[in-house]
Amino acid sequence: MHSFILLLWLVLCAAQDARQRRIANVLTLGAAALALVYLLLTGTTWLGAEAGQGVWAVLIALALTLPGFFIGRMGAADVKLMTALGLATNGLFILGAFIGAGIASVVWLLLAPRLWLHMSQGLRERLRYLAPDKSKKLPFAPFVLVGAMSVLPWIH
Numbered sequence: 335m336h337s338f339i340l341l342l343w344l345v346l347c348a349a350q351d352a353r354q355r356r357i358a359n360v361l362t363l364g365a366a367a368l369a370l371v372y373l374l375l376t377g378t379t380w381l382g383a384e385a386g387q388g389v390w391a392v393l394i395a396l397a398l399t400l401p402g403f404f405i406g407r408m409g410a411a412d413v414k415l416m417t418a419l420g421l422a423t424n425g426l427f428i429l430g431a432f433i434g435a436g437i438a439s440v441v442w443l444l445l446a447p448r449l450w451l452h453m454s455q456g457l458r459e460r461l462r463y464l465a466p467d468k469s470k471k472l473p474f475a476p477f478v479l480v481g482a483m484s485v486l487p488w489i490h
Contacts, residue, residue: 347479399412431478434483
C-alpha cells in the first residue's frame, strides 16, 4: 500500500511537470513534510527503511541534484522532488531511481523524434514540454517516475 501511494504521488508530480514544466510546492514540500513527520514518529521511512537510511537518501539526492540545479540543467522542483523521495525511501532506491531516470531520458531522446510524429495532436499538446525540440531541459519528474517504477520491485 505504501508503494502504491508513493507511485501515485510520483504520477501526480510527473503529470504536472510534463504539462506545465513545474511541480507545485504542495506536492514536493508537502510530501517531504509528511515523509519527515512519518520518519520522526515511526523511526522508519515510508517504505520501511531505518531512519538513518532516509537521512543518507536525502544526502544522496542532494548530491545528485544540486550540481544540475547550479548549472541550470535541473529546476528547484527537481531537487525538492528527489529530496522528498529520499525521505520516503532509502539510498539504494534513490540511486536506482536516479539511474533509471537517466536511462529513461536517454531512451526518450532517442525515440521521441520518431514517436512524436505518431502521437495525437492533443497528447502532444498535453506533453509539449517533452517535445523532442525541448531536449535542452526536459521535465525530470516523468523520468523519475519511470526510474522509480523500474527499481521498486527490486529495492523496497
